Amino acid sequence: MGNLRLIRQDRRFRPQQQTLGIIFIIPMVAFLLVFVVYPVLYNIFLSFTNARLIKKDYSFINFDNYKKIFTDLRFLTYVKNTVVWTVASVIGQLSLGLMIALMINRKSSGTGLRSFLLIPYVVPAVAIALVTKWVMNGDYGIISYWFQTLGLIEHRQSPLAIPGSAMAVLVIVNVWRSYPFPMLIYWATLKGIDKELYEAASVDGAGTIQSFLHITLPHLRDTTIVLVVLRIVWTATYFDLPWLITGGGPAGSTTHLPIMIYQASFGTFQTGYASSLSVILGLSLFLCVVFYVRKTISNDSGR
Amino acid sequence: MKKALVVLVLLMMMSTLVFAAGSKETAAEPAASKKIVIWTNLTADAQAKVLRKQFTEVAAEMGVEVEMVTISFNDMYTKLATAVESGNVPDIMHTNFAGTAYLYSQDIILNMDDVIDKIGKDDFISSYLHVLNAEGKTWGIPDWALHTSVWYRKDLFQEKGIKIPTDWAEFKAAAQKLNIDEDGDGKIDVYGFPVPLNAVQVAPQTYYEFLYSAGVTTFDPKTGKYTFGSQKKKAVEVTDYLIDLYKTVSPPSSIEWSWNEYRNALVEGTVAMTLDMGAVIGLAQNNNPEMVEKLGCFDLPGQFGNKPASFGSGYAFVVSNSGSATEIETKKEFIHRLYTSERAAERALSRPMFAFPSLYSALEIYKQSPSVALFQDQIATISDAFENSNWYWYGMEHGLSQMSSQIEATTFFGEALQSVALGMQTSVKAVDFIDQQLQEQISIIE
Numbered sequence: 001m002g003n004l005r006l007i008r009q010d011r012r013f014r015p016q017q018q019t020l021g022i023i024f025i026i027p028m029v030a031f032l033l034v035f036v037v038y039p040v041l042y043n044i045f046l047s048f049t050n051a052r053l054i055k056k057d058y059s060f061i062n063f064d065n066y067k068k069i070f071t072d073l074r075f076l077t078y079v080k081n082t083v084v085w086t087v088a089s090v091i092g093q094l095s096l097g098l099m100i101a102l103m104i105n106r107k108s109s110g111t112g113l114r115s116f117l118l119i120p121y122v123v124p125a126v127a128i129a130l131v132t133k134w135v136m137n138g139d140y141g142i143i144s145y146w147f148q149t150l151g152l153i154e155h156r157q158s159p160l161a162i163p164g165s166a167m168a169v170l171v172i173v174n175v176w177r178s179y180p181f182p183m184l185i186y187w188a189t190l191k192g193i194d195k196e197l198y199e200a201a202s203v204d205g206a207g208t209i210q211s212f213l214h215i216t217l218p219h220l221r222d223t224t225i226v227l228v229v230l231r232i233v234w235t236a237t238y239f240d241l242p243w244l245i246t247g248g249g250p251a252g253s254t255t256h257l258p259i260m261i262y263q264a265s266f267g268t269f270q271t272g273y274a275s276s277l278s279v280i281l282g283l284s285l286f287l288c289v290v291f292y293v294r295k296t297i298s299n300d301s302g303r
Numbered sequence: 304m305k306k307a308l309v310v311l312v313l314l315m316m317m318s319t320l321v322f323a324a325g326s327k328e329t330a331a332e333p334a335a336s337k338k339i340v341i342w343t344n345l346t347a348d349a350q351a352k353v354l355r356k357q358f359t360e361v362a363a364e365m366g367v368e369v370e371m372v373t374i375s376f377n378d379m380y381t382k383l384a385t386a387v388e389s390g391n392v393p394d395i396m397h398t399n400f401a402g403t404a405y406l407y408s409q410d411i412i413l414n415m416d417d418v419i420d421k422i423g424k425d426d427f428i429s430s431y432l433h434v435l436n437a438e439g440k441t442w443g444i445p446d447w448a449l450h451t452s453v454w455y456r457k458d459l460f461q462e463k464g465i466k467i468p469t470d471w472a473e474f475k476a477a478a479q480k481l482n483i484d485e486d487g488d489g490k491i492d493v494y495g496f497p498v499p500l501n502a503v504q505v506a507p508q509t510y511y512e513f514l515y516s517a518g519v520t521t522f523d524p525k526t527g528k529y530t531f532g533s534q535k536k537k538a539v540e541v542t543d544y545l546i547d548l549y550k551t552v553s554p555p556s557s558i559e560w561s562w563n564e565y566r567n568a569l570v571e572g573t574v575a576m577t578l579d580m581g582a583v584i585g586l587a588q589n590n591n592p593e594m595v596e597k598l599g600c601f602d603l604p605g606q607f608g609n610k611p612a613s614f615g616s617g618y619a620f621v622v623s624n625s626g627s628a629t630e631i632e633t634k635k636e637f638i639h640r641l642y643t644s645e646r647a648a649e650r651a652l653s654r655p656m657f658a659f660p661s662l663y664s665a666l667e668i669y670k671q672s673p674s675v676a677l678f679q680d681q682i683a684t685i686s687d688a689f690e691n692s693n694w695y696w697y698g699m700e701h702g703l704s705q706m707s708s709q710i711e712a713t714t715f716f717g718e719a720l721q722s723v724a725l726g727m728q729t730s731v732k733a734v735d736f737i738d739q740q741l742q743e744q745i746s747i748i749e
Contacts, residue, residue, distance in 0.1 A: 052747060053384045054409065054705070137564070138556025139573055155490040156573075158556035163725065247503045248714060250558050251721035251728075266381045267713040268747055 047276035053269035065276035082256040086236040092175035097182025105190045121180035129244030163253035189223045257281045338368040343397035344376045353653040361640045380712040401707035403443040408705040412621045414440035422642045431661045437703040447651040447658035448617030449580035452600040456575045470608045478552035481575035495552035496576045499560035502717025511697045512614040517606040520700045527701035542730040581656035600681045612693035709744040
């Protein structure tokens, strides 16, 4: 408000500022209109049609696509898979990211170690998928061999061929690949916490765990809210790794909504149906995020 | 004045966007006459190398420029669909028969009968041309074909006193005998026969060889009518047999196996037989030469001996119908020049025993190559199957059909079969699900 009042008072510069401001925002507005607003609106429009990738003509079918989705028994399984994949991945990424951030926040950690820890984030998903399939191969994969030797899985079996463990492998690989992002953000936040708080706590007799619980964690609260929102959105819509590693198998046990959308779009070429699935995924994520943020804020204000 | 400036800048930016988008088409027009763009799904080094060499040679002969773009098989339908949607289809496409069916359904390729006549129709193996037929016309020029056979360890068959099986009961008995515990630790080291069920393309390929062997087809080969729905009882029998094989003679992880896994398993000696299109030979030549002479092949027997059909496909050159008459003639002439006997044989030999040339004259050259010298019997078996038996690619029992690309681009076969193998669903329900999905695909195509 204060800034607005200042601008209103300084009328000499207002027209120039307005013009300049408009010119500056034109590229971004144009970008958003072309690459965000238009595709989203067009997607919603398509979701009410029987549009197909292989045919030019289409017609309106009202809510038929949505009815079809909610009467497909597989949809519930895929939703469940999406929730398991997203929740487990986000919890894993944030926990691991925080642990490593705490580790590199110590004086002894050098730039080399920090750079090394960022490697998973820059390795292409294709390379990660190939290596994962290789080490998980039931015949010559080293990890499968260990599991077989320990009697955890059958001889010449692979964790990727068992429904429950295939999802577990995907989550672990995704956590490994994505932890550097929360690590960096947490580390930056940790750097900003006033050292004097820890010194004061120490003088008062607080131990490491107490300092972590009563100083570090409260300072990480806002960062965690942002991270949870971002990671939920990015993970729930992440297609590459699951598709490349398991292709949604075995028996659809790792098929999540992005794979279902891909299959509908480029497998059966049902663009309209795929669009309605996208609308449902987008809307669900939006509601999840709104609910989470509102809940967190209300908890904060209740304190 | 300021408002005018803002409006002017806005207009300039919008017009830049509009003309940048529109300029693609106008800029592409003159380039199309100079350069021929060819897409191929053959990303295997040896095959891509031969194609590139031949394209360059022909381009030099004709004085045109050529650009070869390799697109992995897994990405093919995604790229094709977007290319068709955007109108940027390549001038020539070297793709499999299912890809040809897809392009035909989009009405964007030319019938090639005139070029086939020019090359010499009698020199083509007729069944290769039949696959690419629709409405009495041929919509691509077959380059080579592949045929699914059972590749097996001759040495192990001899050692165990096993004869080539003549029906499914004998086949299972042979596979069971070939479950071998080499070190006596109670664990099977060599499995008799893997049942690869990776949902992306491999599961339907495995399944259809067995379906065809039992006489089940998607469409009636003569009338083109949908028949899978009326053959569900038989399909359940096939499913039960396949899953029984998985549980008794196949490594447990084969439920997720794709081409690489089952081929490597045979070449490395951890399975004794496998269904394959002969790619195991090239793999053995490169990775385990000692295995090459131990390998042989036979046709998977019919359920009760008589085999109605088997599973096979191939690659073809197709030409887009875009461009001026001169450009179309240039593209056709380009294809014509690729069909000398030597060039056709060289392309097939870039993947020996996997690809079999479409021209009789090329097949004669092919047989004399040192890379297939050891396999004259196998060449005779496979050539005989091509010439004298029925063979189809899933969904193309009645000629070119887009159903084939729908099956290829989806995973419902794999999902259904894996569910049965894991005990999550009965074979009856799995077949019902497949029937329902196939009917849905038909409604989408129509």
